[in-house]
Amino acid sequence: MKISDVGESALIERIRRIAGGADAGVVTGIGDDAAIIHPFTNKVLVSSDMLVEGTHFRLSTISPFQLGLKSIAVNVSDIRAMGGAPRYVLLSLALPRSLDMEDFSRYAEGVSQALKRYGIVLLGGDTCRSDAGLTISVSIIGEAEWPIKRSGAKSGAGVFVTGTLGDSMLRLRVLEITNARFDPDKPDPAGLPAELRSSELLPYAVSVLRRHLMPDAVTSDFSGATSMIDISDGLMIDLGRLCEAGGLGVRIDAASLPLSGACRALAPLMGLDPLDTAMIGGEDYELLFSAPREARFEGATLIGEFVEADKTIIFPDGRVTELRPKGYNHFK
């Protein structure tokens, strides 16, 4: 059954069922001209992200369920990058008339699962028809007593990054090769190219795909961070943004970058340099932040320090290069 057969009110009803709403802050959720929430006592954080079919995803390589998860997670990441707690989302969907109602339901399940995972309530949004592809727009509202801005770093502070880097660029390559949907939770190696099916490489390929198709926003707390950003366009670009916001330079020790096992193992097979891969790839959704050099954080690695001027990367072989904002530009 296509969504054009069921009409708008059935779609809204389907969305309403996943909205949650047991949140003490919600006075009136979905179903009025606007949702009503209680006043905030903390500072309020708001952000929006759009996911456009053909630009950000292809339904040939991501399942509707995974897309539901992802459309919430990437927005949560923006609130986490301010040191905030996500609270509410608005979800707007431009839907192709030919969309399958079952796919719509699976998408809603993905959204629902992500809402539960991050403890968020869906407050409303919009559904309408698209004559072209699927467009998803999410706005998120969070709060923080002390939001962490991009601009708080001082010269001498350490540069920290959470998790591991480098999976993000690989997944594009893996997806290009497979050009099919893949469920990392029930991996069927037959869906992967022969060179990735060995018992040694398979777990890496699965982890890369899992991270791309079902990204998690970082939920740990990094109290003491003085500036913060999430890595959505790649380490080089997003580090450049922290420098610009703080009017600072930076010195990165490339040897300390936390490369993922998958990046070390798979990048060379694909003709890529693992370090380049870790520095350029976008959509890692890790957090990059400044904090006192001597601080230690579980789940985060010290990779360099902020300095007065010049942005440099020191490579393991002693080579020093300038950090340039190399990465993804949506319009080029």
Added chain:
Amino acid sequence: MKISDVGESALIERIRRIAGGADAGVVTGIGDDAAIIHPFTNKVLVSSDMLVEGTHFRLSTISPFQLGLKSIAVNVSDIRAMGGAPRYVLLSLALPRSLDMEDFSRYAEGVSQALKRYGIVLLGGDTCRSDAGLTISVSIIGEAEWPIKRSGAKSGAGVFVTGTLGDSMLRLRVLEITNARFDPDKPDPAGLPAELRSSELLPYAVSVLRRHLMPDAVTSDFSGATSMIDISDGLMIDLGRLCEAGGLGVRIDAASLPLSGACRALAPLMGLDPLDTAMIGGEDYELLFSAPREARFEGATLIGEFVEADKTIIFPDGRVTELRPKGYNHFK
């Protein structure tokens, strides 16, 4: 110059210039992972609306400037329908690569003018590439000490509507005929079909187009209203929603409907019944509300009363019909 020639950062810079930000509530506006605003002391209202090329508008009949105005006004209308004051918006745009940079700037000017008109600050959003048409998603945040819900009407309350009705359906007809952009502020009658160019009818045609291309959200206050909705899908549908939310019926006196002069003059020329036109047309963006029957409001007309059960319309000739939710369904 196309937007693909200037890149994402130039677009964001263009948007940043219109953001405003002299608002005392804004701690950090555009430029971080999320905007930061001060805590709210009133209840917070949030809503989202999407405008999709081909579904909601065609660039052949609406100018980018008008579209900029409209994309803010329709969202303000949702906050006004809760009796609230609009405060902040997030604007996300999926932009065709072929879009002209000049058109993008004119769109931004329309947004900017609407932000000033309603006293709103643009807090952020997203810009990305679309392989198909232009998609606009706006989320709005407002506040109200005492929000007015759809569900507050009681049996015996009067039904009031602001402004006049009936222009909304006519403009579609007029646009279908002209199939060209039209500037109602500098009307060139040559752009209109011959039958609308007479000195008697021209002002009506211009007013109908103005209302469609550059709608205003109702900004007057209607204190004492006990339930409220804005007319976006037509009087019949939206009145049905108020009834459903309140568990009520309604009796409408069709003779009292505030038909616009344009509706009275133009509808018959187009083979339409003026009353039908007023009841079915969507996108009027007037407010429909309940209040004590004896109350009087400047700019609003009493059109009937809420009753225990049955939804009926009493016509001037004594005929009584049932009110049915006839109007616009996006997916059919």
